[in-house]
Amino acid sequence: MRSPDLIDLRCFEAALRLGSLSAAARELGITQQAVSARLRGLERLTGGPLVHRSPAGVTPTPDGDALLAWAREVLDAAARLDEGIASLAGGARRTLRIGASQTIAAHRLPGWLLELRRAQLDRGSAPSDVALRTANSTEIVAAVRAGELDLGFIETPDTPDGLGSAVVGRDQMVVAVTPDHPWASLPSVPLTEIAATPLVTREAGSGTRAALDTAIAHLSVPAPPPALVLATEAAVRSAVAQGVAPAVLSELTVRDDVRLGRIVARPLGPVPLRRPFTAVWRGGPSDLSGARRELVALAARA
16 A cells, blocks of 8 residues: 655645635645545545535544544654755755744744844854744644644743643733822732732733733632723733723833833732743654754743
8 A cells, every 4th residue: 555645645634724625725836626636545545535525615534533643743744854854955945934922922032033043144054034923822822733833932821732842931920000000109919909900901812811810710719801802912001001901911011111101010919920931833842853943942042
């Protein structure tokens, strides 16, 4: 029995990840008929159906679920092989697809990428081309799982299951209020008081929201609904400065507003609230190689 070609597995994986043959064809730059033919070829090899086809798209059969897990292992290994060959070839360029949650993307990742570029130039290598996606932590994890990103950086307190991960830093959360707010005169703000107060928050799925929700959950007290839910750190800071309500944010994101006098930042008490910055990728420690491994190491040292 012959083994499937890599293009067979790429067509199969893309069709199930995207939910349709036409979407897989667009991503791979081939025709829908070619994708369908590749799937039929795989089904002949396995001796049974691998996908359910319907007007709504394609979904895996039980055999298809099993093959999908194996196919992703093979495709991940092929990507590592390509990366290794490129490094041996003396600088062949491959776009590094990186995703980062908002705080990291704005305040940490640019410096890490600059250090990576300097290190590559210093040893005479061609700098990596980088495609960057910014989203909340949950969306970054989903994109890494789906193979849409080579490497992700997230801010959630919990490490996602089923992915390789490494903590590359930590971040302190602070309470952001207007200068005339009663909390502005306190040395720190008790977490119990924060838990009882409607706040301006990020959306569910963001690392900023998850860090606060996890801390409050440990108190086992009922918390009121948010005063306002917003999709970006900038929008949250603006709402705080306008006096809508306090917010709990990264100290990195409020530094400029504090310097300008628009916001006062106070630590949480009695124990400071910190969260990890974590790199995530598909596979385990041995699956992190090349420029990805170098970037994670640089981030951890920084």
